[in-house]
Amino acid sequence: MRIAIGSDHAGYAYKDILVAELAGAGHTVVDVGTSGPEPVDYPDYAAAVGERVASGDVERGILICGSAVGVCVVANKIPGVRAGVCHDTYSAHQCVEHDDANVLCLGERVIGIELAREIVGRFLTAVFTGEPRHRRRLDKLIAIERRHLRSRE
Secondary structure, X not given: OEEEEEEOOOOXXXXXXXXXXXXXXXXXXXXXXXXXXXXXXXXXXXXXXXXXXXXXXXXXEEEEEOOOHHHHHHHOOOOOOOEEEOXXXXXXXXXXXXXXXXXXXXXXXXXXXXXXXXXHHHHHHOOOOOOHHHHHHHHHHXXXXXXXXXXXX
């Protein structure tokens, strides 16, 4: 799978670990940064991942910051991105299976690296079920997004 991954300074340690592990597992990883503890602005990295997902350049995205909330808010501003904060394995697969989520947001200050690894694994192996009730709900979500995009024109 082709995956974009990014973080701010509060998530770079997990990002570096996950980049190496995902690449070692055979995934193509697009690392958009950051790569150190110097303070940076999380919207820059969240947008970089979200834009790659929305364009189809990658299949999924992973964002990491201190809490996961900031990067999730930014990613969800990009049309076509469905990002979720997941700090448990159930949410990690359920958000893909039911909501067709394509960006996973993790908080390095919230969960340990072992749990982060498990969550990433569940997120990446999950598949949207396409069941009629989930498709109907996803279609409504997309219609809301389009309606608000048109209202800005």
